[in-house]
Amino acid sequence: MSIRHSLLALLQDQPRYGYQLRVEFENRTGATWPLNIGQVYTTLDRLERDALVAKDGDDGEGHVVYSITPAGQAEVRSWFAAPVERSNPPRNELAIKLALAVTLPGVDVQAIIQAQRVASIRALQDYTKARRDTAANQRAADTAWLLVLDSLIFQTEAEVRWLDLCEARMVQQAQSAAAATARKASNGATEDSPLNADARR
Amino acid sequence: MSVQGPQQVLELAKVGRTFGAGATAVAALRDVDLTIGAGEFVAVMGPSGSGKSSLLALAGGLDRPTSGAVFVESTPLAGLGLNELARLRRRAVGYVFQDFNLVPTLTAEENVALPLELDGTSARKARRQAADALRQVGIPELASRYMDQMSGGQQQRVAIARAIVGQRRLILADEPTGALDSTTGQGVMEVLRSRADAGAAVMLVTHEARHAAWADRVVFLRDGRIIDQATAMHDPTMLLTQAGL
Numbered sequence: 028m029s030i031r032h033s034l035l036a037l038l039q040d041q042p043r044y045g046y047q048l049r050v051e052f053e054n055r056t057g058a059t060w061p062l063n064i065g066q067v068y069t070t071l072d073r074l075e076r077d078a079l080v081a082k083d084g085d086d087g088e089g090h091v092v093y094s095i096t097p098a099g100q101a102e103v104r105s106w107f108a109a110p111v112e113r114s115n116p117p118r119n120e121l122a123i124k125l126a127l128a129v130t131l132p133g134v135d136v137q138a139i140i141q142a143q144r145v146a147s148i149r150a151l152q153d154y155t156k157a158r159r160d161t162a163a164n165q166r167a168a169d170t171a172w173l174l175v176l177d178s179l180i181f182q183t184e185a186e187v188r189w190l191d192l193c194e195a196r197m198v199q200q201a202q203s204a205a206a207a208t209a210r211k212a213s214n215g216a217t218e219d220s221p222l223n224a225d226a227r228r
Numbered sequence: 229m230s231v232q233g234p235q236q237v238l239e240l241a242k243v244g245r246t247f248g249a250g251a252t253a254v255a256a257l258r259d260v261d262l263t264i265g266a267g268e269f270v271a272v273m274g275p276s277g278s279g280k281s282s283l284l285a286l287a288g289g290l291d292r293p294t295s296g297a298v299f300v301e302s303t304p305l306a307g308l309g310l311n312e313l314a315r316l317r318r319r320a321v322g323y324v325f326q327d328f329n330l331v332p333t334l335t336a337e338e339n340v341a342l343p344l345e346l347d348g349t350s351a352r353k354a355r356r357q358a359a360d361a362l363r364q365v366g367i368p369e370l371a372s373r374y375m376d377q378m379s380g381g382q383q384q385r386v387a388i389a390r391a392i393v394g395q396r397r398l399i400l401a402d403e404p405t406g407a408l409d410s411t412t413g414q415g416v417m418e419v420l421r422s423r424a425d426a427g428a429a430v431m432l433v434t435h436e437a438r439h440a441a442w443a444d445r446v447v448f449l450r451d452g453r454i455i456d457q458a459t460a461m462h463d464p465t466m467l468l469t470q471a472g473l
Contacts, residue, residue, distance in 0.1 A: 141448070145458045148273075151441035152460035159421070159442075180438065187437035195275070 030062065030070050032106040035079060035095060039103050042083045044090035045071060057161075057172030059179070074099070121186065125193060136197060144190050151183045236302070237398050237429035238264040238287055243296035245282050245452075256282040257452040259296070264431055266397065269424035271432045271440035274449035280433040281402055283449065287431060288321050288400045289313050300398060318347040322391030324401035328383050330375050330390075336362060337371040340389045349394075361389035365419050381412035388419050392428070399423055399430045405439055417442040 037043060037051050045067045052062055071093055074080040079099035083092040095103070121143060128134045158176040161169050245257040257279045264270050272280050285291040286298055289305045298305045300320060305313060317323075330339050340358035345351060362368050365385040375383055384404060391399050401420060405413035413436075421442050424430045432443060440446045448456040 141456060145448070145456050148437060148440060148446050149458045149460060151437055152443070152446070152458065155438070155441040156460060180441075184438045191275075191435075198275075 029106070030066060031074065032103065034067065034070055035074065035099050035103050036106070038080055038093060038095040039100060042092045042094035044086060044092045046090070048093075054168075055171045057169075057175050059172075059175050129197070137194065140190050140194050140197075144187060147183055147187050147190070151180065151187065154180045154183060235266045236263055237266050237268075237300065238262075238431065239299040239302075240283070240287065241297045241299070243283075243286060243293045243298060245279075245286060245291065246294045255452055257286070257293070260452070260454055262447065262454065264398075264429040266429055267424055267427050268445065269421060269430040269432070269443045271434055271443035271446045272449060273434060273437075273440050273446055276435075278449040279452040280449055282452075284400050284402050284431065284433050287398075288323055289317055290323075315347065318343045319395065320397050322393070322396040322399040324384075324387050324391045324399070324404040326403040326406040328387040330383060330386055332375045335372050335374055336367070336378070336386045336389075339375075339386055340393050343390065344394055357393050358389070361393040362386070364392065364422075365389045366415070381408050381415070384408060384412070384416060385419070388416065392419075392423050397428055399428050401430070401432045403434055404432070405434070405436065413439065 033052055034048050037048055043051065045064065048071075049062045049064055049067050053060075071080065075082065075093070077098075079096055079102055080093045081096055083094040086092050125136065125139065128136045128139050154176055158173065158180065161173055161176065240260050240262045243257055243260045243262075244255065246253050246255045248254055260279075260283065262270075262283075272283060274280050282291070286293050287300075289298070289300070289308075292306070300316060303316065305316075308316060331342065334342065337355060337358045340361050341351070341354035344354035344357060349357070359368065359371060362371055362385075365388050367382060367385050367389075370378060370382055370386075373382075375386075378386070388401075388404070391401070399420065404420075405416050408416065417439055420430050420432060424444070430443075432439065434440050444460060446458040447454055448458075
Protein backbone atom coordinates (compact mmCIF):
# COMPACT_ATOMS: atom_id res chain seq x y z
CA MET A 28 0.00 0.00 0.00
CA SER A 29 1.42 3.38 -0.94
CA ILE A 30 0.86 5.66 2.04
CA ARG A 31 2.96 8.25 0.31
CA HIS A 32 0.67 8.46 -2.71
CA SER A 33 -2.49 8.20 -0.64
CA LEU A 34 -1.48 11.20 1.47
CA LEU A 35 -0.47 13.16 -1.60
CA ALA A 36 -3.85 12.43 -3.21
CA LEU A 37 -5.65 13.67 -0.10
CA LEU A 38 -3.58 16.86 -0.11
CA GLN A 39 -4.56 17.46 -3.70
CA ASP A 40 -8.08 17.89 -2.38
CA GLN A 41 -7.09 20.63 0.09
CA PRO A 42 -4.26 21.52 2.52
CA ARG A 43 -4.44 19.42 5.70
CA TYR A 44 -2.45 18.64 8.82
CA GLY A 45 -1.23 15.18 9.86
CA TYR A 46 -4.09 14.05 12.06
CA GLN A 47 -6.66 15.24 9.50
CA LEU A 48 -4.91 13.18 6.83
CA ARG A 49 -5.06 10.09 8.97
CA VAL A 50 -8.78 10.52 9.71
CA GLU A 51 -9.59 11.28 6.09
CA PHE A 52 -7.66 8.23 4.85
CA GLU A 53 -9.43 5.91 7.26
CA ASN A 54 -12.86 7.37 6.47
CA ARG A 55 -12.40 6.81 2.78
CA THR A 56 -11.17 3.24 3.07
CA GLY A 57 -13.57 2.15 5.80
CA ALA A 58 -10.70 2.01 8.31
CA THR A 59 -9.58 -1.22 6.66
CA TRP A 60 -5.93 -0.29 6.85
CA PRO A 61 -5.41 1.63 10.08
CA LEU A 62 -2.71 4.27 9.75
CA ASN A 63 -0.28 4.94 12.54
CA ILE A 64 0.04 8.69 13.13
CA GLY A 65 3.82 8.30 13.35
CA GLN A 66 3.78 6.84 9.81
CA VAL A 67 1.84 9.87 8.64
CA TYR A 68 4.41 12.34 10.01
CA THR A 69 7.40 10.37 8.75
CA THR A 70 5.82 10.23 5.31
CA LEU A 71 5.05 13.96 5.34
CA ASP A 72 8.71 14.67 6.22
CA ARG A 73 9.87 12.63 3.25
CA LEU A 74 7.34 14.21 0.91
CA GLU A 75 8.59 17.62 2.01
CA ARG A 76 12.21 16.56 1.51
CA ASP A 77 11.30 15.50 -2.06
CA ALA A 78 9.54 18.85 -2.64
CA LEU A 79 6.18 17.17 -3.29
CA VAL A 80 4.50 18.97 -0.39
CA ALA A 81 5.30 22.22 1.45
CA LYS A 82 4.55 23.45 4.96
CA ASP A 83 1.76 25.97 4.77
CA GLY A 84 2.06 27.59 8.20
CA ASP A 85 -0.26 26.47 10.99
CA ASP A 86 -4.00 26.55 11.42
CA GLY A 87 -3.90 28.84 14.48
CA GLU A 88 -4.20 25.88 16.85
CA GLY A 89 -0.64 24.74 16.49
CA HIS A 90 -1.21 22.15 13.73
CA VAL A 91 1.30 22.31 10.90
CA VAL A 92 -0.66 22.39 7.66
CA TYR A 93 0.79 20.87 4.49
CA SER A 94 -0.15 21.68 0.90
CA ILE A 95 0.73 19.90 -2.32
CA THR A 96 3.30 21.38 -4.75
CA PRO A 97 3.02 21.27 -8.58
CA ALA A 98 5.57 18.44 -8.53
CA GLY A 99 3.33 16.63 -6.01
CA GLN A 100 0.31 17.08 -8.28
CA ALA A 101 2.24 15.58 -11.17
CA GLU A 102 3.20 12.65 -8.93
CA VAL A 103 -0.48 12.02 -8.02
CA ARG A 104 -1.46 12.16 -11.69
CA SER A 105 1.11 9.55 -12.66
CA TRP A 106 0.13 7.36 -9.67
CA PHE A 107 -3.51 7.29 -10.77
CA ALA A 108 -2.50 6.75 -14.41
CA ALA A 109 -0.20 3.78 -13.78
CA PRO A 110 -1.54 0.29 -12.99
CA VAL A 111 -0.62 -0.98 -9.55
CA GLU A 112 2.72 -2.74 -9.76
CA ARG A 113 2.58 -6.40 -9.00
CA SER A 114 5.59 -7.73 -7.19
CA ASN A 115 6.65 -10.49 -9.51
CA PRO A 116 5.13 -12.92 -8.55
CA PRO A 117 3.30 -11.50 -5.52
CA ARG A 118 4.57 -13.05 -2.31
CA ASN A 119 1.84 -15.19 -0.92
CA GLU A 120 2.55 -16.81 2.40
CA LEU A 121 -0.20 -19.39 1.96
CA ALA A 122 1.13 -20.53 -1.43
CA ILE A 123 4.64 -20.74 -0.02
CA LYS A 124 3.42 -22.70 3.00
CA LEU A 125 1.55 -25.24 0.86
CA ALA A 126 4.36 -25.56 -1.66
CA LEU A 127 6.71 -26.46 1.18
CA ALA A 128 4.14 -28.69 2.88
CA VAL A 129 3.58 -30.90 -0.18
CA THR A 130 7.30 -31.46 -0.60
CA LEU A 131 8.11 -32.28 3.03
CA PRO A 132 7.49 -35.78 4.41
CA GLY A 133 5.19 -36.14 7.38
CA VAL A 134 3.22 -32.93 6.88
CA ASP A 135 -0.58 -33.31 6.89
CA VAL A 136 -1.38 -31.09 3.92
CA GLN A 137 -5.11 -31.76 4.08
CA ALA A 138 -5.19 -30.51 7.66
CA ILE A 139 -3.36 -27.34 6.64
CA ILE A 140 -5.80 -26.78 3.79
CA GLN A 141 -8.83 -27.35 6.01
CA ALA A 142 -7.57 -25.07 8.80
CA GLN A 143 -6.97 -22.34 6.25
CA ARG A 144 -10.38 -22.94 4.67
CA VAL A 145 -12.16 -22.46 7.98
CA ALA A 146 -10.23 -19.25 8.65
CA SER A 147 -10.88 -17.94 5.14
CA ILE A 148 -14.60 -18.74 5.22
CA ARG A 149 -14.86 -17.06 8.61
CA ALA A 150 -13.26 -13.93 7.19
CA LEU A 151 -15.59 -14.16 4.19
CA GLN A 152 -18.58 -14.39 6.53
CA ASP A 153 -17.47 -11.23 8.29
CA TYR A 154 -16.81 -9.30 5.09
CA THR A 155 -20.19 -10.41 3.73
CA LYS A 156 -21.95 -9.32 6.90
CA ALA A 157 -20.12 -5.99 6.93
CA ARG A 158 -21.07 -5.49 3.29
CA ARG A 159 -24.71 -6.34 3.95
CA ASP A 160 -24.89 -3.96 6.93
CA THR A 161 -23.14 -1.17 5.05
CA ALA A 162 -25.28 -1.59 1.93
CA ALA A 163 -28.43 -1.52 4.06
CA ASN A 164 -27.54 1.97 5.32
CA GLN A 165 -27.27 3.31 1.77
CA ARG A 166 -25.14 6.29 2.69
CA ALA A 167 -23.28 7.90 -0.19
CA ALA A 168 -20.16 8.13 1.98
CA ASP A 169 -20.07 4.32 2.17
CA THR A 170 -19.41 3.80 -1.53
CA ALA A 171 -15.64 3.70 -1.09
CA TRP A 172 -15.92 1.28 1.85
CA LEU A 173 -18.27 -1.00 -0.16
CA LEU A 174 -15.71 -1.18 -2.96
CA VAL A 175 -12.98 -2.07 -0.50
CA LEU A 176 -15.21 -4.80 0.99
CA ASP A 177 -16.02 -6.18 -2.46
CA SER A 178 -12.32 -6.40 -3.16
CA LEU A 179 -11.71 -8.30 0.09
CA ILE A 180 -14.65 -10.62 -0.67
CA PHE A 181 -13.33 -11.47 -4.14
CA GLN A 182 -9.80 -12.04 -2.84
CA THR A 183 -10.98 -14.33 -0.06
CA GLU A 184 -13.30 -16.24 -2.36
CA ALA A 185 -10.41 -16.77 -4.78
CA GLU A 186 -8.34 -18.10 -1.89
CA VAL A 187 -11.03 -20.64 -0.95
CA ARG A 188 -11.40 -21.77 -4.57
CA TRP A 189 -7.66 -22.21 -4.81
CA LEU A 190 -7.69 -24.30 -1.61
CA ASP A 191 -10.44 -26.49 -3.11
CA LEU A 192 -8.29 -26.97 -6.20
CA CYS A 193 -5.20 -27.86 -4.13
CA GLU A 194 -7.23 -30.41 -2.22
CA ALA A 195 -8.76 -31.94 -5.36
CA ARG A 196 -5.26 -32.28 -6.88
CA MET A 197 -3.99 -34.03 -3.79
CA VAL A 198 -6.92 -36.44 -3.77
CA GLN A 199 -6.32 -37.17 -7.47
CA GLN A 200 -2.64 -37.81 -6.85
CA ALA A 201 -3.38 -40.10 -3.93
CA GLN A 202 -5.91 -42.04 -6.03
CA SER A 203 -3.57 -42.54 -8.95
CA ALA A 204 -0.81 -43.58 -6.58
CA ALA A 205 -3.18 -46.09 -4.96
CA ALA A 206 -4.28 -47.38 -8.37
CA ALA A 207 -0.66 -47.84 -9.42
CA THR A 208 0.06 -49.79 -6.26
CA ALA A 209 -3.02 -51.95 -6.84
CA ARG A 210 -1.93 -52.70 -10.42
CA LYS A 211 1.51 -53.64 -9.20
CA ALA A 212 0.07 -55.98 -6.63
CA SER A 213 -2.31 -57.68 -9.07
CA ASN A 214 -0.04 -58.39 -12.05
CA GLY A 215 3.36 -58.39 -10.48
CA ALA A 216 4.61 -55.84 -13.01
CA THR A 217 5.98 -52.55 -11.85
CA GLU A 218 4.30 -49.46 -13.13
CA ASP A 219 7.38 -48.11 -14.84
CA SER A 220 8.81 -51.31 -16.33
CA PRO A 221 6.11 -53.26 -18.18
CA LEU A 222 8.66 -54.32 -20.82
CA ASN A 223 10.80 -56.01 -18.22
CA ALA A 224 7.73 -57.81 -16.97
CA ASP A 225 7.01 -59.07 -20.51
CA ALA A 226 10.60 -60.15 -21.02
CA ARG A 227 10.47 -62.32 -17.93
CA ARG A 228 7.59 -64.36 -19.28
CA MET B 229 -25.18 -33.15 23.78
CA SER B 230 -28.37 -32.02 22.09
CA VAL B 231 -30.28 -29.16 23.62
CA GLN B 232 -34.00 -29.58 23.42
CA GLY B 233 -35.94 -26.35 23.41
CA PRO B 234 -38.67 -24.48 21.65
CA GLN B 235 -36.10 -22.45 19.69
CA GLN B 236 -34.61 -25.53 18.11
CA VAL B 237 -36.16 -26.20 14.71
CA LEU B 238 -34.03 -29.02 13.32
CA GLU B 239 -32.06 -31.64 15.16
CA LEU B 240 -30.08 -34.45 13.63
CA ALA B 241 -28.86 -36.81 16.38
CA LYS B 242 -26.14 -39.35 15.53
CA VAL B 243 -27.60 -39.69 12.08
CA GLY B 244 -26.23 -42.27 9.67
CA ARG B 245 -27.34 -43.23 6.19
CA THR B 246 -26.00 -46.29 4.43
CA PHE B 247 -26.96 -47.26 0.90
CA GLY B 248 -26.86 -50.94 -0.07
CA ALA B 249 -25.83 -53.76 2.22
CA GLY B 250 -23.00 -56.18 2.88
CA ALA B 251 -19.76 -55.79 1.02
CA THR B 252 -21.14 -53.17 -1.39
CA ALA B 253 -22.65 -50.94 1.35
CA VAL B 254 -21.76 -47.26 1.07
CA ALA B 255 -22.03 -45.03 4.10
CA ALA B 256 -23.18 -41.61 2.86
CA LEU B 257 -23.44 -40.17 6.38
CA ARG B 258 -21.98 -41.31 9.68
CA ASP B 259 -22.80 -40.12 13.18
CA VAL B 260 -23.84 -36.64 12.17
CA ASP B 261 -24.96 -34.33 14.99
CA LEU B 262 -26.37 -31.02 13.85
CA THR B 263 -28.93 -28.64 15.27
CA ILE B 264 -30.31 -25.48 13.73
CA GLY B 265 -32.20 -22.99 15.83
CA ALA B 266 -34.92 -20.51 14.90
CA GLY B 267 -33.39 -17.54 13.12
CA GLU B 268 -30.23 -19.42 12.29
CA PHE B 269 -28.79 -19.76 8.79
CA VAL B 270 -26.45 -22.74 8.37
CA ALA B 271 -24.52 -23.54 5.20
CA VAL B 272 -23.19 -27.03 4.49
CA MET B 273 -20.08 -27.30 2.34
CA GLY B 274 -18.05 -30.23 1.18
CA PRO B 275 -16.68 -31.91 -1.94
CA SER B 276 -19.06 -33.89 -4.18
CA GLY B 277 -19.96 -37.17 -2.60
CA SER B 278 -19.36 -35.86 0.92
CA GLY B 279 -23.03 -36.39 1.87
CA LYS B 280 -24.38 -32.84 1.58
CA SER B 281 -27.52 -33.67 -0.37
CA SER B 282 -28.17 -36.83 1.66
CA LEU B 283 -28.09 -34.68 4.78
CA LEU B 284 -30.61 -32.27 3.35
CA ALA B 285 -32.92 -35.09 2.24
CA LEU B 286 -32.90 -36.54 5.78
CA ALA B 287 -33.53 -33.12 7.33
CA GLY B 288 -36.58 -32.64 5.14
CA GLY B 289 -37.98 -36.12 5.69
CA LEU B 290 -37.52 -37.01 2.02
CA ASP B 291 -35.36 -39.91 3.13
CA ARG B 292 -35.00 -41.85 6.37
CA PRO B 293 -31.73 -42.44 8.25
CA THR B 294 -30.43 -45.98 8.80
CA SER B 295 -29.30 -44.94 12.28
CA GLY B 296 -29.88 -42.02 14.62
CA ALA B 297 -32.89 -39.71 14.64
CA VAL B 298 -34.18 -36.56 12.98
CA PHE B 299 -36.40 -34.08 14.84
CA VAL B 300 -38.27 -31.19 13.25
CA GLU B 301 -39.62 -28.82 15.88
CA SER B 302 -39.04 -31.58 18.44
CA THR B 303 -41.17 -34.07 16.49
CA PRO B 304 -39.24 -37.28 15.77
CA LEU B 305 -39.72 -37.98 12.06
CA ALA B 306 -39.24 -41.71 12.62
CA GLY B 307 -42.51 -41.81 14.55
CA LEU B 308 -44.55 -40.37 11.69
CA GLY B 309 -46.46 -42.35 9.10
CA LEU B 310 -46.14 -41.41 5.45
CA ASN B 311 -49.22 -39.19 5.50
CA GLU B 312 -48.20 -37.39 8.68
CA LEU B 313 -44.71 -36.90 7.30
CA ALA B 314 -46.09 -35.44 4.08
CA ARG B 315 -48.28 -33.10 6.06
CA LEU B 316 -45.37 -31.93 8.24
CA ARG B 317 -43.34 -31.31 5.09
CA ARG B 318 -46.12 -29.23 3.55
CA ARG B 319 -46.67 -27.22 6.73
CA ALA B 320 -43.31 -26.72 8.34
CA VAL B 321 -40.64 -27.47 5.77
CA GLY B 322 -39.82 -25.54 2.60
CA TYR B 323 -37.54 -27.12 0.03
CA VAL B 324 -35.66 -25.30 -2.74
CA PHE B 325 -34.23 -27.60 -5.37
CA GLN B 326 -31.45 -26.81 -7.82
CA ASP B 327 -33.73 -27.52 -10.79
CA PHE B 328 -36.71 -25.63 -9.32
CA ASN B 329 -39.25 -28.52 -9.59
CA LEU B 330 -42.09 -26.20 -10.60
CA VAL B 331 -45.24 -27.29 -12.38
CA PRO B 332 -45.14 -25.84 -15.94
CA THR B 333 -48.91 -25.84 -16.44
CA LEU B 334 -49.52 -23.66 -13.36
CA THR B 335 -48.90 -19.92 -12.95
CA ALA B 336 -46.31 -18.62 -10.49
CA GLU B 337 -48.98 -17.92 -7.90
CA GLU B 338 -50.62 -21.32 -8.39
CA ASN B 339 -47.28 -23.06 -7.99
CA VAL B 340 -46.65 -21.24 -4.72
CA ALA B 341 -50.21 -21.86 -3.45
CA LEU B 342 -50.09 -25.57 -4.32
CA PRO B 343 -48.62 -26.97 -1.06
CA LEU B 344 -51.12 -24.92 0.99
CA GLU B 345 -54.07 -26.09 -1.08
CA LEU B 346 -52.90 -29.71 -0.86
CA ASP B 347 -52.86 -29.19 2.88
CA GLY B 348 -56.50 -28.11 2.96
CA THR B 349 -56.12 -24.33 3.05
CA SER B 350 -58.96 -22.64 1.16
CA ALA B 351 -58.04 -21.59 -2.37
CA ARG B 352 -58.61 -17.94 -1.62
CA LYS B 353 -56.45 -17.93 1.50
CA ALA B 354 -53.76 -19.96 -0.25
CA ARG B 355 -53.68 -17.45 -3.13
CA ARG B 356 -53.39 -14.56 -0.72
CA GLN B 357 -50.46 -16.17 1.08
CA ALA B 358 -48.86 -17.05 -2.26
CA ALA B 359 -49.11 -13.43 -3.40
CA ASP B 360 -47.48 -12.39 -0.14
CA ALA B 361 -44.62 -14.87 -0.63
CA LEU B 362 -44.08 -13.62 -4.21
CA ARG B 363 -43.86 -10.10 -2.83
CA GLN B 364 -41.25 -11.21 -0.31
CA VAL B 365 -39.06 -12.60 -3.07
CA GLY B 366 -39.48 -9.42 -5.09
CA ILE B 367 -41.63 -10.60 -8.02
CA PRO B 368 -45.27 -9.74 -7.14
CA GLU B 369 -45.86 -8.61 -10.74
CA LEU B 370 -45.13 -12.07 -12.14
CA ALA B 371 -47.93 -13.85 -10.26
CA SER B 372 -49.92 -14.82 -13.35
CA ARG B 373 -46.98 -15.83 -15.54
CA TYR B 374 -46.34 -19.43 -16.58
CA MET B 375 -42.91 -20.98 -16.15
CA ASP B 376 -41.96 -20.73 -19.83
CA GLN B 377 -42.59 -16.98 -19.63
CA MET B 378 -39.95 -16.49 -16.95
CA SER B 379 -36.16 -16.41 -16.80
CA GLY B 380 -34.22 -18.95 -14.75
CA GLY B 381 -33.68 -16.40 -12.00
CA GLN B 382 -37.39 -15.58 -11.86
CA GLN B 383 -38.32 -19.28 -11.74
CA GLN B 384 -35.90 -19.78 -8.89
CA ARG B 385 -37.59 -16.95 -7.01
CA VAL B 386 -40.94 -18.69 -7.53
CA ALA B 387 -39.40 -21.88 -6.15
CA ILE B 388 -38.19 -19.95 -3.11
CA ALA B 389 -41.58 -18.32 -2.65
CA ARG B 390 -43.08 -21.82 -2.62
CA ALA B 391 -40.54 -22.84 0.03
CA ILE B 392 -41.31 -19.91 2.34
CA VAL B 393 -45.08 -19.61 1.85
CA GLY B 394 -47.27 -19.94 4.95
CA GLN B 395 -45.67 -20.68 8.28
CA ARG B 396 -42.58 -22.56 7.15
CA ARG B 397 -40.14 -22.69 10.02
CA LEU B 398 -37.49 -24.76 8.28
CA ILE B 399 -36.16 -23.88 4.83
CA LEU B 400 -33.87 -26.34 3.08
CA ALA B 401 -32.06 -25.30 -0.08
CA ASP B 402 -29.94 -27.58 -2.27
CA GLU B 403 -27.52 -25.57 -4.46
CA PRO B 404 -30.33 -23.09 -5.20
CA THR B 405 -28.07 -20.82 -7.22
CA GLY B 406 -26.66 -23.54 -9.45
CA ALA B 407 -27.79 -22.25 -12.83
CA LEU B 408 -28.04 -18.56 -11.98
CA ASP B 409 -25.75 -15.63 -12.76
CA SER B 410 -23.97 -14.08 -9.81
CA THR B 411 -26.32 -11.11 -9.31
CA THR B 412 -29.39 -13.35 -9.29
CA GLY B 413 -27.54 -15.78 -7.04
CA GLN B 414 -26.95 -12.98 -4.59
CA GLY B 415 -30.66 -12.12 -4.71
CA VAL B 416 -31.44 -15.70 -3.68
CA MET B 417 -29.05 -15.38 -0.73
CA GLU B 418 -30.73 -12.12 0.30
CA VAL B 419 -34.11 -13.84 0.44
CA LEU B 420 -32.78 -16.79 2.46
CA ARG B 421 -30.97 -14.40 4.81
CA SER B 422 -34.06 -12.30 5.38
CA ARG B 423 -36.14 -15.41 6.13
CA ALA B 424 -33.59 -16.42 8.76
CA ASP B 425 -33.59 -12.89 10.16
CA ALA B 426 -37.38 -13.18 10.38
CA GLY B 427 -37.04 -16.34 12.52
CA ALA B 428 -36.91 -19.33 10.16
CA ALA B 429 -34.19 -21.96 10.41
CA VAL B 430 -32.36 -22.14 7.07
CA MET B 431 -30.07 -24.89 5.83
CA LEU B 432 -28.23 -24.29 2.58
CA VAL B 433 -26.13 -26.85 0.72
CA THR B 434 -23.60 -25.15 -1.51
CA HIS B 435 -20.11 -25.46 -2.93
CA GLU B 436 -19.79 -21.69 -3.41
CA ALA B 437 -17.86 -20.01 -0.61
CA ARG B 438 -19.38 -16.62 -1.38
CA HIS B 439 -22.88 -18.00 -0.82
CA ALA B 440 -21.92 -19.97 2.27
CA ALA B 441 -20.55 -16.72 3.67
CA TRP B 442 -24.11 -15.42 4.09
CA ALA B 443 -24.69 -18.04 6.78
CA ASP B 444 -24.20 -17.64 10.52
CA ARG B 445 -22.47 -21.00 10.63
CA VAL B 446 -20.72 -23.05 7.96
CA VAL B 447 -20.51 -26.80 8.45
CA PHE B 448 -17.88 -28.78 6.54
CA LEU B 449 -18.71 -32.35 5.52
CA ARG B 450 -16.21 -34.90 4.35
CA ASP B 451 -16.84 -38.59 3.72
CA GLY B 452 -20.18 -38.32 5.47
CA ARG B 453 -18.86 -36.73 8.65
CA ILE B 454 -18.84 -33.19 9.96
CA ILE B 455 -15.17 -32.32 10.21
CA ASP B 456 -15.32 -28.61 11.05
CA GLN B 457 -17.55 -25.62 11.60
CA ALA B 458 -16.93 -21.93 11.05
CA THR B 459 -18.94 -19.33 12.89
CA ALA B 460 -18.80 -15.70 11.87
CA MET B 461 -16.92 -13.62 14.41
CA HIS B 462 -18.84 -10.44 13.70
CA ASP B 463 -16.04 -8.66 15.47
CA PRO B 464 -14.97 -5.47 13.73
CA THR B 465 -11.53 -5.39 15.34
CA MET B 466 -10.73 -8.85 13.98
CA LEU B 467 -11.97 -7.72 10.60
CA LEU B 468 -9.49 -4.86 10.60
CA THR B 469 -6.62 -6.99 11.80
CA GLN B 470 -7.23 -9.56 9.10
CA ALA B 471 -7.47 -7.01 6.36
CA GLY B 472 -4.37 -5.15 7.55
CA LEU B 473 -2.40 -6.38 4.58
